[in-house]
Amino acid sequence: MSLQYIFDLEATMLSIEALNVFVAVIDSGSFSAAAERLGQTTSAVSRTVSRLEAQLGVTLLVRTTRRLDLTEEGDWFLGRARRLLAELQETEDLMAARLSQPAGLVRVNAATPVLNHMLAPLVPAFLEAFPLVRLELVGAETVVDLIEERADVAIRMGPLADSTLNARRLGSSRIRLLAAPDYLRRHGEPSKVQDLAQHRLLGFTEPASLNLWPLAADGAQGWPVQPAVAASSGETIRHLALAGTGIACLADFLAREDVAARRLVPILEQATLPWSQPVWAVFYKQGALAPRVGALVQFLADRLRAATLDE
Template sequence: MIDVDALIVFSTVIDAGSFSAAAERLGQTPSGVSRTISRLEEQLGMTLMRRTTRRLQLTEEGTWLLGRARSLLADLANTEAEAAARRSQPSGLVRVNAATPALDHLLAPLVPAFLDAYPLVQLELVSGETYVDLIEERADLAIRIGALPDSTLNARRLGASPLRVMASPGYLEKHGAPSTPAELERHRTLGFAAPASLNTWPLQHEGAEGWTITPAVTATSGGTLRELALAGAGIVSLSDFLTRGDVAAGRLVPVLASHSLPWGQPVWAVFYKQGALAPRVAALVDFLAARLGEVLER
């Protein structure tokens, strides 16, 4: 592979008109410049210039290489300038994978402000209710809620959303409200198909923290469980960000409030990181870390 530094030396020799002038520009010795040109000629198997005591004369091969070298060096300079611009002003496409409720209730409210702050970044928001392979799905970033499984991925905590147990007024009117966590066993409970940890509810019972349910109905999406609860299918435990409006409107009402624990579901940004995180991705992660708390605490 041709050494870029050798091409720089070659171009500088031609521009300067001599080995000594090129050496002065490059901060090298004339003999060092001469050795670099000789190695380049040997590597390419061609003579690039004829040297006389008075001037340098390019061969046909040297003229050809000079054109290629100048084009290549110009491309490298442009690439370096564009990289610097991207560092100072992130640009490009960021693909984000998240469950539909997280996209709708956490990301969507922040998208306008993010795009105002970073007008050269484009977003592609893809819903996925299960954990995905970020490389296979070509995702730059995933938003995950709850405990993370052991993984080679990197994660940054963005905030937490309180968890509450609730049901619709219609369900409670028909079936009554449990007065202790143990009474949940006589009720229909709605839970997650996976992970199982989401079916341990934030309830205290006889000094123990957490009450694990055996759901009558399971779903992969919190959005589906919310719709089931609104329809009166059973009692559910969901994050505030998903149900805050329903509680305010009276469509869902808290259950077992006197037994509730102040648990919150952590919200994570999950990504692969090999070397420096791409500026466009880092910009979104930093923005979410700074602003997501406003959405979670409304």
């Protein structure tokens, strides 16, 4: 259901498109970035904002070669525009719910590997089931503020620290030690946990908990490692392992296809503890969860459970 109509704001007729463009410019930080996000030309975005300012009779933005700054009137208007767009989205959601057809835009935030390996394969089936829902998938390697990033839901791995959020567990993914056959041919395969000291280990820059590997040795439940090569993304670590750089500890959702194709092989299986990373859908919830968001969360829960991530 489209809500592209004209409404009355302070006795001035404004279009929904103009409000969307104005908010997109502020959120994106530039006219060119907003144009790319909206699928328009930079000149078209600039003209829309200029027409909006002329219509209102005020300057909303101060433009320089390096940045955009909101005027006092622009800052006030931005708050009004966000509230009105949110109300329109809520109206669309409520109407769609009455028709039992979730509709509207769902913004999803997740680490890039999660987007690529866990969510992207499920998107076609989701859109087939909910054709009125639109998705915006944004990758972020660090935990972000959902409100600040305008995300409806985030998919996160591991324990949750923020108690102000609502969360639903979608499943979990086993973690294992893996290496490329080429690396093992050149360096040998470790036969016991202590042998790892003689190998090149691949790990994360942060948090430190990701460099505690699921190994039992010397009475310890978990083996802390000092990576020879550290990266912020599991996808980067996966590529390093595939290139034969060293031994990695990766979640099954990320490396399952590589293991099936023998591009990566498990090592030290007898000493590996059955640790798994939980997968969460995280969201702010005030009142009922929007139908468009609820549809996605339920779909992911059903599909990820069916995928048996713990295999």
